Amino acid sequence: MNTICKRLKICNFHFSDMNYDLKGVYDTASNNDTSKDVEYHQYTRDSTRSDGESSIYSNDFQNSSIPNGLDRLDDIEDEQIEKQEQQIDDDYEEIAPDRPRLLMWGLTKSGKTSIIKLIFEKMTAGETLQLPETKTIQIHELTCGIHVRFQIRDVPGPKTASLLDFDTYSSECTTIVFILDATEDCSDSINLLISSVQWMHSHGCNVRFEVLIHKIDGVHEPDRLERHSNIQQQVTVMLHECSIEEPLINFYLTSIYDHSIHEAFSKIVQSQIRQLRALENMLDLVTASTQLDKIFVCDIYNKIFLASDTKPVESQISELCCDVVDVYTDISSIYGTSKSPVLDSMSCCTIELSIGLILYLKNINPTTALICILKKEPKINEALMEVNLNILKQNIQELFLASSNYLSRQQ
Numbered sequence: 297m298n299t300i301c302k303r304l305k306i307c308n309f310h311f312s313d314m315n316y317d318l319k320g321v322y323d324t325a326s327n328n329d330t331s332k333d334v335e336y337h338q339y340t341r342d343s344t345r346s347d348g349e350s351s352i353y354s355n356d357f358q359n360s361s362i363p364n365g366l367d368r369l370d371d372i373e374d375e376q377i378e379k380q381e382q383q384i385d386d387d388y389e390e391i392a393p394d395r396p397r398l399l400m401w402g403l404t405k406s407g408k409t410s411i412i413k414l415i416f417e418k419m420t421a422g423e424t425l426q427l428p429e430t431k432t433i434q435i436h437e438l439t440c441g442i443h444v445r446f447q448i449r450d451v452p453g454p455k456t457a458s459l460l461d462f463d464t465y466s467s468e469c470t471t472i473v474f475i476l477d478a479t480e481d482c483s484d485s486i487n488l489l490i491s492s493v494q495w496m497h498s499h500g501c502n503v504r505f506e507v508l509i510h511k512i513d514g515v516h517e518p519d520r521l522e523r524h525s526n527i528q529q530q531v532t533v534m535l536h537e538c539s540i541e542e543p544l545i546n547f548y549l550t551s552i553y554d555h556s557i558h559e560a561f562s563k564i565v566q567s568q569i570r571q572l573r574a575l576e577n578m579l580d581l582v583t584a585s586t587q588l589d590k591i592f593v594c595d596i597y598n599k600i601f602l603a604s605d606t607k608p609v610e611s612q613i614s615e616l617c618c619d620v621v622d623v624y625t626d627i628s629s630i631y632g633t634s635k636s637p638v639l640d641s642m643s644c645c646t647i648e649l650s651i652g653l654i655l656y657l658k659n660i661n662p663t664t665a666l667i668c669i670l671k672k673e674p675k676i677n678e679a680l681m682e683v684n685l686n687i688l689k690q691n692i693q694e695l696f697l698a699s700s701n702y703l704s705r706q707q
């Protein structure tokens with residue numbers, strides 16, 4: 297990243313107003329409830345930071361004033377939206393009783409806890425080597441970006457392909473994230489996966505399985521795709537033999553030693569967002585009418601991509617976006633303070649690469665940002681792009697507020 301970065305610019309702009317089509321916002325989600333006697337972890341933005349002086353994620357930042365002291369109309373609108381967001385945060389249980397529930401499932405030592413610790417608790421990959429065995433169910437209540445709430449259950453993994461307490465663990469789960477250690481003999485893992493899908497099927501539960509073929513860093517690079525297709529084929533055949541014809545199952549190659557785990561988890565989180573289609577519509581509209589090649593909505597704290605426009609995306613581009621977030625986070629933690637953040641609500645950060653690409657980051661709120669990619673051209677209308685992005689930003693905030701308000705009215 298350092299070698300290809302030519303220019304990094306942080307600047308302020310002004311914005312105006314416009315509306316986007318918000319259809320698809322109120323898609324229904326499953327309506328479940330949980331009441332298991334287990335260990336709970338409620339995550340706040342500050343509590344999981346390792347450094348003492350929190351800058352970009354603190355509540356102070358959220359309420360900070362523009363350094364030059366001028367009150368602009370748009371700031372007032374932003375403040376109103378932030379107040380409403382805060383209100384929604386305060387009513388967590390009331391507003392998200394039907395939040396998605398993800399179960400991390402797989403054999404012992406497959407990497408379940410490491411994934412959660414790395415993404416959501418900022419543990420380094422090296423530190424996961426010291427993780428103890430999970431003894432009880434750990435329930436993590438998480439918020440990603442703007443009001444994307446979900447629960448993750450981390451459970452003790454069985455030593456053999458036995459379902460043990462699977463019925464308890466999976467009760468009221470909407471998605472099973474199945475971790476399969478690609479460096480070991482996979483037969484026990486595959487048997488456990490098949491029995492889990494069968495169990496769900498026989499109990500009439502329409503649950504999606506997201507299979508992470510994990511620790512792929514330990515597999516020789518040229519063999520990785522073959523490993524992926526072999527496992528996928530084996531699972532499909534075995535499920536077919538059990539008369540399960542069209543299971544809801546996706547496969548990903550992942551490792552905690554590169555960005556692949558963030559990419560896979562982003563897709564899993566996206567599948568839980570009821571506003572996804574509306575978000576994608578908005579992003580498609582913006583890319584169609586501007587010079588932007590790609591736009592992502594990113595949770596900058598967890599490096600989870602909540603949405604992007606629907607143009608296909610290469611893996612290297614997601615990696616670049618993760619790098620942008622790292623650069624921004626590093627600069628914020630060095631130069632920003634809770635009173636004076638590096639980026640306020642009207643600023644943006646531009647990084648120009650020698651490979652002819654420009655990366656552009658703009659905050660939506662303290663935890664969520666728009667990351668845009670465009671080709672460097674002589675005639676880039678930055679002012680117009682800025683106007684469009686500010687409109688997009690405001691519409692995204694309103695979309696989430698609208699659907700949260702709608703849900704609270706439904707209760």
Ligand SMILES: Nc1nc2c(ncn2[C@@H]2O[C@H](COP(=O)(O)OP(=O)(O)OP(=O)(O)O)[C@@H](O)[C@H]2O)c(=O)[nH]1
Pocket residue numbers: 402403404405406407408409410411421423424425426427428429430431451452453454510511512513514550551552553
């Ligand atoms: N090489 C490699 N090792 C990994 C990866 N992910 C996790 N590990 C290692 O796998 C080991 C087991 O990880 P855990 O997260 O404790 O596994 P678990 O599935 O939670 O295990 P239980 O708590 O027993 O169910 C740790 O030493 C991790 O460092 C990965 O992507 N690549």
